[in-house]
Each structure stands twice: as structure tokens, then as C-alpha cells.
Amino acid sequence: AQSVTQLDxxxxxxxxxxxxxxxxxxxxxxxxxxxxxxxxNQGLQLLLKYLSGSTLVKGINGFEAEFNKSxxxxxxxxxxxxxxxxxxxxxAVSTLSSGSARQLTFGSGTQLTVLP
Amino acid sequence: xxxxxQTPKFQVLKTGQSxxxxxxxxxxxxxxxxxxxxxxxxxxxxxxxxxxGTTDKGEVPNGYNVSRLNKREFSLRLESAAxxxxxxxxxxxxxxxxxxxQYFGPGTRLLVL
Numbered sequence: 047a048q049s050v051t052q053l054d055x056x057x058x059x060x061x062x063x064x065x066x067x068x069x070x071x072x073x074x075x076x077x078x079x080x081x082x083x084x085x086x087n088q089g090l091q092l093l094l095k096y097l098s099g100s101t102l103v104k105g106i107n108g109f110e111a112e113f114n115k116s117x118x119x120x121x122x123x124x125x126x127x128x129x130x131x132x133x134x135x136x137x138a139v140s141t142l143s144s145g146s147a148r149q150l151t152f153g154s155g156t157q158l159t160v161l162p
Numbered sequence: 163x164x165x166x167x168q169t170p171k172f173q174v175l176k177t178g179q180s181x182x183x184x185x186x187x188x189x190x191x192x193x194x195x196x197x198x199x200x201x202x203x204x205x206x207x208x209x210x211x212x213x214x215g216t217t218d219k220g221e222v223p224n225g226y227n228v229s230r231l232n233k234r235e236f237s238l239r240l241e242s243a244a245x246x247x248x249x250x251x252x253x254x255x256x257x258x259x260x261x262x263x264q265y266f267g268p269g270t271r272l273l274v275l
């Protein structure tokens with residue numbers, strides 16, 4: 047079975063500063079990796095995903111993430127955050143062994159708060 | 163296109179009452195999922211349907227049942243609600259083989275007293 051650990055439950059950062067949200071996963075088989083964002087009282091929206099190929103993945107709203115297989119990590123970064131980036135961010139993994147179901151396993155989430 | 167819709171948006175139940183959460187998607191996707199979201203625990207899979215006509219248990223199925231009514235609709239039923247089922251419930255869908263992204267609905271907020 048796979049698991050996902052998001053190391054920081056809350057990350058406060060000032061506007062225009064860089065941010066990194068950390069995600070580590072555990073799996074005995076190859077994985078697909080995702081970052082989703084949840085704005086207050088809304089559903090989840092896909093930010094970016096890693097399926098194969100280049101380990102640096104670019105997503106929407108200026109976010110990017112790097113897949114590091116040796117460290118089993120998929121950290122999310124943005125060089126300059128805006129107030130509007132305030133939201134909860136979830137890292138998730140599915141494995142190739144999930145068959146046709148492709149169940150997602152989520153981390154516990156990181157609340158990013160951008161301060162003026 | 164509405165994507166994934168869920169009804170109701172909010173619901174308050176008393177312990178022991180039953181209800182059905184509805185989910186519909188107009189994306190023509192094969193797979194559908196029900197998750198619950200609790201503070202500090204992320205989202206946990208309750209049930210899923212890999213394709214029309216099939217359903218399977220996820221990580222936390224106890225106290226729930228599901229019905230894949232047709233390709234578009236996937237409902238979640240609580241037969242006898244308990245306070246531990248107070249949560250936010252999300253439905254999601256995925257196109258199918260080779261398409262890895264799940265698309266989420268806006269959620270149903272359920273309070274069981």
C-alpha cells in the first residue's frame with residue numbers, strides 16, 4: 047500500500063516571497079503524483095501532475111514540482127506567491143498497480159497562508 | 163458543461179436518519195469515486211466504481227452503500243447516520259485507462275447530530 051506525508055500542516059509566507067510545500071511518499075511500485083489545491087468552501091482543482099518523463103513539472107498559476115525518485119519526494123514550489131494563493135494544498139499518489147480503479151491516496155494537506 | 167455536480171450542498175441529520183448523496187458528471191468518464199474529507203486527514207476513499215456496473219470498497223466503506231445508477235450518476239447512501247459520519251463528501255470522476263486525472267465536485271457538507 048502507498049502512503050503520502052505532507053511535512054507541514056501550515057505554512058505562512060509573505061506576499062511575493064518564494065514558497066516550498068513538501069511531500070514525501072511511500073510505495074513499493076511506480077507511482078503517479080499529483081498536487082491539488084482547495085480554495086475555501088470549494089472542491090479540489092488539479093495544479094499539476096507527474097506521470098512520466100521530465101522530473102520537473104509545471105502547473106497552473108506559476109507552480110512547479112520536482113519528482114525525486116531517490117528521495118521519494120514531490121515538493122511543490124512557487125518563486126513568488128500572491129494573496130490569492132492562500133488555500134489548502136494536497137499531495138496525492140496513485141500507483142500503476144491500482145488497476146483500472148486508480149485509487150488516489152492523499153496527504154493530510156498543507157494550509158498555505160499568504161500574508162500582506 | 164457543469165463537470166461534476168453534487169446535491170445537496172449542505173445537510174443536517176439526526177443520528178439514525180438515512181440519506182442519499184447524489185453525484186452526476188457530464189464528462190462521459192468511466193470511473194467515479196466517493197471521498198470524505200476530515201480535518202487533518204486529507205481525503206479518504208469510501209467507494210469507487212471503475213466502470214458502469216461495478217463498485218468496490220475503498221479505505222473507509224463501513225456505514226455506507228453506493229449505487230452506480232448509470233454512466234453519469236453515482237450515489238452514496240447512509241442507511242443509519244452516526245456523528246462519526248459528519249464530514250465533507252466529495253465525488254470525483256476519471257476518464258479511464260490512460261487518463262490519470264480525477265476531477266472533483268464541489269462537495270456536500272454533512273452534519274450528524
